[in-house]
Amino acid sequence: MMRETTLRICEKGHRYYKKTDCNTCPKCEQDEKPIEGFLARLSSPARSALIHEGITTLEQLAQHTEKDILKLHGIGRASIPTMKAALEEKGLSFK
Structure with missing residues (x-):
């Protein structure tokens, strides 16, 4: 419907x-929409989901597991490679 x-x-x-x-x-x-940083690379729903959870830096993102991030409303599997790449660029990774 x-x-x-x-x-x-x-x-x-x-x-x-x-x-x-x-x-x-x-x-x-x-x-x-941010013009730089990892949040600028994400779709609006994914960006909003992270901001809603208080995750606005790569250091904060690295404190979470990939599985936990995928549970957030607005985050899809397509967002994970973008986040992983941004984390790797700074020598970080998901928990």
């Missing part, structure tokens, strides 16, 4: 349409 697309307006006044319960404004999300 498909949900109906609804018009939404974020706190900043951006207008956007969504079919899901997610209230994330795509315009705000794009404006807040």
Whole structure:
């Protein structure tokens, strides 16, 4: 069953349409996307999942197992190679 697309307006006044319960404004999300660092390499859902968990640095990411990161809503298998590569570049790895 498909949900109906609804018009939404974020706190900043951006207008956007969504079919899901997610209230994330795509315009705000794009404006807040980092331009450098490992978070900039990730998709919006993966980036949001890590930020929600307080993981904003590679050192913080290295304190978690790959399995634990995969349990987070918004993280998929496609994100893991990107995270591993970023960790390896700094001489780090998943716990």
